[in-house]
Amino acid sequence: MSHHFIKFTDVTYRYPDGTEALKGVSLTITHGERVALLGLNGSGKSTLILHTNGLLLPTSGEVNIGGIPVTKKTAPEVRRAVGMVFQNPDDMLFMPTIYDDVAFGPRNMHLPEDEVRHRVDDALNAVGLHDVADKAAFQLSGGQRRSAAIASVLSMGPDILVLDEPSANLDICARNNLINLLDSFRHTILLVTHDLDMARQLCPRSIIMHEGRVCADGLTQTLLSDTDIMRDAGFM
Amino acid sequence: MASIEQRYISLSARKVNSAQGKEQAMLIVTLLYLVAVLSVPLYSPQKLIWLAAYPIIASEMEGCGFRRIFLKSLLIIPLVALIGIFNPFIDTETAFRIGNVAVNRGWVSFISILLRGLLSLQAILILVESSGIIDTINALRKLGCPSVLTTQLHLTCRYISVVMEEVIVMKRARAARGYGRKSYPLSMWGRFIGQLLIRSMQRATDIHRAMLARGFDGSLPLGTTMRWNSSAWIWLIVWTALIACLRFIDFSSLVVQFLHK
Numbered sequence: 001m002s003h004h005f006i007k008f009t010d011v012t013y014r015y016p017d018g019t020e021a022l023k024g025v026s027l028t029i030t031h032g033e034r035v036a037l038l039g040l041n042g043s044g045k046s047t048l049i050l051h052t053n054g055l056l057l058p059t060s061g062e063v064n065i066g067g068i069p070v071t072k073k074t075a076p077e078v079r080r081a082v083g084m085v086f087q088n089p090d091d092m093l094f095m096p097t098i099y100d101d102v103a104f105g106p107r108n109m110h111l112p113e114d115e116v117r118h119r120v121d122d123a124l125n126a127v128g129l130h131d132v133a134d135k136a137a138f139q140l141s142g143g144q145r146r147s148a149a150i151a152s153v154l155s156m157g158p159d160i161l162v163l164d165e166p167s168a169n170l171d172i173c174a175r176n177n178l179i180n181l182l183d184s185f186r187h188t189i190l191l192v193t194h195d196l197d198m199a200r201q202l203c204p205r206s207i208i209m210h211e212g213r214v215c216a217d218g219l220t221q222t223l224l225s226d227t228d229i230m231r232d233a234g235f236m
Numbered sequence: 237m238a239s240i241e242q243r244y245i246s247l248s249a250r251k252v253n254s255a256q257g258k259e260q261a262m263l264i265v266t267l268l269y270l271v272a273v274l275s276v277p278l279y280s281p282q283k284l285i286w287l288a289a290y291p292i293i294a295s296e297m298e299g300c301g302f303r304r305i306f307l308k309s310l311l312i313i314p315l316v317a318l319i320g321i322f323n324p325f326i327d328t329e330t331a332f333r334i335g336n337v338a339v340n341r342g343w344v345s346f347i348s349i350l351l352r353g354l355l356s357l358q359a360i361l362i363l364v365e366s367s368g369i370i371d372t373i374n375a376l377r378k379l380g381c382p383s384v385l386t387t388q389l390h391l392t393c394r395y396i397s398v399v400m401e402e403v404i405v406m407k408r409a410r411a412a413r414g415y416g417r418k419s420y421p422l423s424m425w426g427r428f429i430g431q432l433l434i435r436s437m438q439r440a441t442d443i444h445r446a447m448l449a450r451g452f453d454g455s456l457p458l459g460t461t462m463r464w465n466s467s468a469w470i471w472l473i474v475w476t477a478l479i480a481c482l483r484f485i486d487f488s489s490l491v492v493q494f495l496h497k
Binding site for chain 1: 368370371397401439442443445446447448449450451452453457458
């Protein structure tokens, strides 16, 4: 499993309207690391993570996941390894029931229905939603919807988990449950968040982005207590 | 505001359904019924009246309520009327007389078209209301309908929900700053619809990305196998037999013969 790393080499991305969201980003995340990606709104965090499973492809530079360069051709293979939890759980829950939503990924992997059922049960148990498997997403609370979105990714058995602001709009109880859940995930985690306490609790390493560039990379405790770095990144 | 939110909730609620063979049985019966209705000769509307038994009985059996189904089906009248409105003026040959009044074949065919439209829509409404649109689409797929078509239908349903969610958000935002204002100029509605389109497109893009991230390759995976239980088989066999009887036995002539005796 040690080959499940994320490597960005001088990645630049320009949106069709000309906005340059990433400006020569280079970073490496090794297997089993938990890394928080921090930065102000518009600093390029979400654009960066969309590159990790080929939803966006770099304008220049290279993204490599576990030894596979991310291209249009390799994207389906990469998406099996990289599970992405989006910022808005409602974007991920669109099937008639939570069970079908969590089964969406495994069924796309063309697994036998017994294996799909097994994976869905495991994922729903992991997030504590087994009792609501037959409900529709709109019948769940915000925290439950977030958990269901995570379960829909866990059921695919990803080696790398990428989460975009998972604690947004969660109450303290749901947030703590989420931290415990993520803490139990043993593979690589890349966590985009504005929740600095969550970053401290979960991620030994942090990468801080500012205006499309990596402006700091190091131990979370060190970075968050360094006023110069925090000022440069616009946090102060 | 409450109205659209209630509609959204009821739309979402109808999506939740247990995947049973009953949906497939209902779909097959509905397709048979549509064939039966559309195969009745254009100038024999009296045969269609007997076929009205299916929507009346089935809607009550499925708990949809025939009155509600009937009222909803009236929405199709302008469309079918447009199709047949010129028949009375084109096909002027006399079909029969009521006293001294001659009724031409155009009027007969016009009535026939109206009845076909109403009965067909009623059957489809019963299917969708009782099975739910998603399970109906799944049943279509299981019966061999191409996945490109069923996926389009599925995503269209999802897009309707997305648009409704955005309408609710935008209506709330406007009401919060409208200070009780009730009417707005036409130009504002133009901007509202433009914004709605852009916002819903953005949401649709986000949803598509989330689907791609979980291996979506253009075809929605089928759910669990639909199990045909006894009620599904009974529904299929009984209604197939009844629809065949209603279509092929001329009950109108039998009634007339009975009355003459």
